[in-house]
Amino acid sequence: MIKIHREFHVAIERKLKHMKRIHILLISFLLVSISINAKKDKSNPNVIIIYTDDLGYGDLNCYGNPTIQTPHLDRMANEGIKFTQFNVAACLCTPSRAALLTGSYPKRVGLHKGVLRGNSTTGLSESEVTIAELLKQKGYTTACIGKWHLGHQEKFLPPNHGFDQFFGMPFSNDMSTKEQAILGNKNYPYQLPVISQLDTIELDPDQSQLTKRLTQKAIDFISDNKKQPFFLYLTHPMPHVPVYSSEEFENTSLRGKYGDTVEEIDWSVGQILETLKKYKLDNTLVLFSSDNGPWTVYKTEGGSAGPLRGSKNTTWEGGMRVPLIAWWPDGISNSGVCTQFITNMDILPTLANLTNASLPANKIDGRDVSELLTNPYKELEAKPFFYYNKAGKLEGVRLGALKLHKDKEKYQLFNVEEDISEKYDLAKQMPQEAEKLMQLMTTFDKQLEKEKRAVGKLN
Numbered sequence: 001m002i003k004i005h006r007e008f009h010v011a012i013e014r015k016l017k018h019m020k021r022i023h024i025l026l027i028s029f030l031l032v033s034i035s036i037n038a039k040k041d042k043s044n045p046n047v048i049i050i051y052t053d054d055l056g057y058g059d060l061n062c063y064g065n066p067t068i069q070t071p072h073l074d075r076m077a078n079e080g081i082k083f084t085q086f087n088v089a090a091c092l093c094t095p096s097r098a099a100l101l102t103g104s105y106p107k108r109v110g111l112h113k114g115v116l117r118g119n120s121t122t123g124l125s126e127s128e129v130t131i132a133e134l135l136k137q138k139g140y141t142t143a144c145i146g147k148w149h150l151g152h153q154e155k156f157l158p159p160n161h162g163f164d165q166f167f168g169m170p171f172s173n174d175m176s177t178k179e180q181a182i183l184g185n186k187n188y189p190y191q192l193p194v195i196s197q198l199d200t201i202e203l204d205p206d207q208s209q210l211t212k213r214l215t216q217k218a219i220d221f222i223s224d225n226k227k228q229p230f231f232l233y234l235t236h237p238m239p240h241v242p243v244y245s246s247e248e249f250e251n252t253s254l255r256g257k258y259g260d261t262v263e264e265i266d267w268s269v270g271q272i273l274e275t276l277k278k279y280k281l282d283n284t285l286v287l288f289s290s291d292n293g294p295w296t297v298y299k300t301e302g303g304s305a306g307p308l309r310g311s312k313n314t315t316w317e318g319g320m321r322v323p324l325i326a327w328w329p330d331g332i333s334n335s336g337v338c339t340q341f342i343t344n345m346d347i348l349p350t351l352a353n354l355t356n357a358s359l360p361a362n363k364i365d366g367r368d369v370s371e372l373l374t375n376p377y378k379e380l381e382a383k384p385f386f387y388y389n390k391a392g393k394l395e396g397v398r399l400g401a402l403k404l405h406k407d408k409e410k411y412q413l414f415n416v417e418e419d420i421s422e423k424y425d426l427a428k429q430m431p432q433e434a435e436k437l438m439q440l441m442t443t444f445d446k447q448l449e450k451e452k453r454a455v456g457k458l459n
């Protein structure tokens with residue numbers, strides 16, 4: 001009996017010693033983690049949005065393209081998060097950019113019908129709150145470098161929408177007498193201006209130098225503002241057709257002129273990341289994306305949507321699902337591939353959360369998805385997304401994996417998680433689901449019609 005008692009005591013003592021060891025290990029692990037985390041202050045991150053023009057879902061090596069080499073973007077994706085179901089809220093330039101900067105459907109801000117041109121008298125309304133205005137309230141210095149496309153008259157330009165600095169073009173790079181003549185339109189009366197702040201400093205610039213010039217401007221802005229939080233909206237006019245690259249990149253890619261142009265953009269991304277490294281700006285969130293899918297009417301001079309159906313100007317996946325890569329050394333600890341469905345309207349509320357900025361007083365449509373940056377595998381609650389076409393008419397809705405799409409009065413239903421090429425119409429197999437989604441479309445559009453705000457007007 002005594003022997004059993006002693007053995008029991010010895011066993012207990014051993015167990016206690018073992019637990020003590022585990023405790024010590026746990027405490028040291030916690031202390032190490034705390035000291036690592038203490039070094040990483042994620043508050044007020046610098047924000048850089050690199051927005052390309054008409055770059056398709058299938059145009060980057062890390063999204064499966066075998067003939068366009070994009071080592072810098074591939075590295076960004078490896079070290080950060082690659083999103084596979086990121087959608088823009090419109091299949092063409094002006095509305096997509098309005099959605100990104102306001103967190104709202106283009107129709108809510110009155111910019112849903114086509115793109116702005118040289119004779120347009122409308123633009124982004126001064127009553128809309130842009131990402132730049134939101135971050136300025138938090139003390140950020142802000143710059144828009146590149147293409148704007150939300151109104152070319154003074155009151156609509158970036159300096160009147162929260163950007164301290166602006167250098168770039170108000171339109172797409174094909175909107176000039178010179179380029180339109182090459183495309184066969186001899187009567188286009190406008191030249192493409194280069195604007196610095198509010199002044200036109202050049203007309204019809206040498207487009208082969210644009211990627212380089214804008215990259216240098218971006219690097220200068222980062223260097224000048226490295227000591228305080230900044231927001232840089234670097235919006236390349238490429239690879240919108242006509243595509244141009246500098247001499248160094250001409251005839252270097254396996255994918256012709258289009259590949260040369262994308263590879264120069266990749267070089268530009270490398271330059272930006274290098275600048276951040278040089279100044280040890282690890283607390284910088286860099287987002288790389290595109291405003292809409294590829295413009296395939298120009299055949300090989302345009303991009304590719306990879307496996308997706310359709311292209312720019314359509315509400316098929318190819319027009320609206322584009323690459324998104326998020327990179328942030330201090331903020332993203334779990335790199336990976338995120339398959340959650342998110343949109344470019346989610347960026348404004350996400351940045352508001354990350355910077356503790358208050359959301360605009362006006363109603364917006366995006367939602368904060370910042371938790372995906374800490375856990376790319378987190379599942380978000382399904383939220384309906386509405387597909388407005390290039391004329392601003394509602395043409396589809398997605399809820400969870402199901403997308404109802406109206407094409408020439410015909411409704412089709414696709415599971416766009418499993419059938420990303422939108423090949424298999426499920427409308428007859430799932431009539432109740434199709435009906436429910438149709439109702440959702442009608443209800444939402446009626447509501448938005450009532451709630452939509454006025455577009456900015458010249459007078």
Ligand SMILES: [Ca+2]
Pocket residue numbers: 053054092093240291292
């Ligand atoms: Ca575009």
